[in-house]
Amino acid sequence: MPRPRSDGADTTGSSEMPQNPARAIRPGSDIRLRDVAREAGVHIATASRALNPRTRDRVHPRTAAKVDAAAERLGYEVNFAARTLRTQRSEMIGVLIPDISRPLYPPMMRGIVDVLEEHGYSALLSATDEDEQRERRLVSSLRARGVDGFILATAHVRHPLLEDAATLGVPTVTLNRTATDAPVSSVAPDNEAGMADIAAHLAALGHVHIAHIAGPSDTSTGRARTAGLMRALERLGLTIPAELSVETETYSVAEGVRAARRLLMSGQQFTAIVTGNDLLALGALDVLRESRIGCPEQVSVTGFNDLPMMDRVSPTLTTVRVPQYEMGRQAARLLVEQLDGEIMVHHLVLPVELVVRESTGRPPAPGTGRLGRPIAATS
Amino acid sequence: MPRPRSDGADTTGSSEMPQNPARAIRPGSDIRLRDVAREAGVHIATASRALNPRTRDRVHPRTAAKVDAAAERLGYEVNFAARTLRTQRSEMIGVLIPDISRPLYPPMMRGIVDVLEEHGYSALLSATDEDEQRERRLVSSLRARGVDGFILATAHVRHPLLEDAATLGVPTVTLNRTATDAPVSSVAPDNEAGMADIAAHLAALGHVHIAHIAGPSDTSTGRARTAGLMRALERLGLTIPAELSVETETYSVAEGVRAARRLLMSGQQFTAIVTGNDLLALGALDVLRESRIGCPEQVSVTGFNDLPMMDRVSPTLTTVRVPQYEMGRQAARLLVEQLDGEIMVHHLVLPVELVVRESTGRPPAPGTGRLGRPIAATS
């Protein structure tokens, strides 16, 4: 960076020749492999072999040690861009999550990051908002960045990307959704078992008239949970009349509110509401509260996922704990294994756990309660 | 259509060798710039110039259009590894967050990702757990990956990394902590104003005996909030006796519990507890509940941050809303501006908002309550 006539005149004032800072930046340290090689007194190629775990045994131990020492002394760090260009492997994973600020995802992400780091991979995080267009753009961009694989945490069943990603030949693992026809591994919670636990729990309490606020049927979890609930109830000899089953469009409190209002307006009696997700349950609780219907005295409510703080909301929520962190870990593990080994497609279903809290209890004795009927049947 | 990896020889013929699938993986698409150039009938360099926004005006519009068309037709995507190697810019940002699964961070991360994406950058996320060793390793590794800059979301005041990062010449922005002596930009909430609002709120309700559960003094937020509270109380003519001020080691519910117990055991009277963070407040609420001390009837409690669900815990928490998403956005914006422009260090302090909920109320009339004294003074 030659500075004009800088000798003598030490004008630190606002120079009109500001250095372009971007040009001064270098990736990683300034030390390159050839510096290490020189320092160690060996050829570049030898240094490369010594530093690379995979080829380290092709070099004399003593030479390797010398190279190590030199690298250490100089603070050498491999230049990933060069390595990637040469090897076609970036050791980066693209992680597509609808919205990291939705509470289901952060623990998963943490699990992903932890495992990837253990294996020398890094995670490139992007937000999709479930927007197919955007997803497509992101996958494209991440592939251009050279990611070695994808983790797709998306709930939607229809997912054109899956065929693409597979076609493009990049190992992919889906998270929080069950198996698909595409040749990609998946990690999902045992939604069926969770719903079976809930059904058994409610039945044991004595509930017979059960309502259902179902998650979106275009999501894998929505379908699996609804199916699981239906099957479990059937085994218990229970059924849900059509008027007491409302499907939602999204997993949100607002949709829970909307659905719960419809249940109340149906005029049908019920003593429990099973929902497909904690947020839906929170919405249902809001509606019960505004309608002065006691929970669990008059109506019990269950959620799914056991999001943070569900043990602190009022009433605390009976729900099914999903091992979010572990799901993230497993997804990353599956991907890494696939990456540096044989290609194997696995479908992992992780166990869940019923967590009983305040929002469920015995149903009111027949004839003493109004069984969830709305106080004000207007609107 | 995978190309045989035959070095040198330009055998475009389809190989019958069953390729190792892992080896067949290529970053981005299989189309290279030279394919686009050939398709468009121009030289590689021209195609490069046409496709690169920064140099696009150095090429004839008609030629550029031709190149665009060819690129579109072939589905060309630039190879970032090659570009990075050549330009020394990766258009990736390293984001260091203690633990993404702590509820303060996800909205920030979303803000970061959104802004970065708008500007063509990608985010590499790592978890530090506030571990200095680990941070150092991660910074090193991310620099080797060629990141153009860092966003450091760490609360700790002492941060050796800051000098390093600056020294190494990579633009850096700190998030959720106030300015430092290092030449890095920062984005932080207006902790002082938030505490002033809380102090004024409590004073207006009539509180005089106020206790304090302070955040860790080795965190920037801990210090700023404590200082802000003290100053505000002083202006209001109030003071906190030493026995009613407990400092915590971390921002956690457990530490809130510990601190609240100490307050109760002090024997001093108080009608309100100001805490440095919502989690500490939740811990305090737990202790009040277990001690059968009504909140807010006997003791009011305040938090800080307004984490998700704070409007649903019991009692709902009076706290200070921090614009987490916006903080993330601003941090990313600052960094991007610094990256492709003049070096400018800015210190942003974002406004906060007092949110009054159920956990604060008028203090009990003097003599009628026990003013926060523990019911059981044992243990």
Add this chain to the structure above:
DNA sequence: CTGTTAGCGCGTTCAG
């Protein structure tokens, strides 16, 4: 405005 040339830093053939 476009073509030519060179090299970013590394891993991987080949020889020896």
Add this chain to the structure above:
DNA sequence: CTGAACGCGCTAACAG
């Protein structure tokens, strides 16, 4: 086991 040479795909510099 080590040294030499080459090229991964792209962009910056320099002609023309």
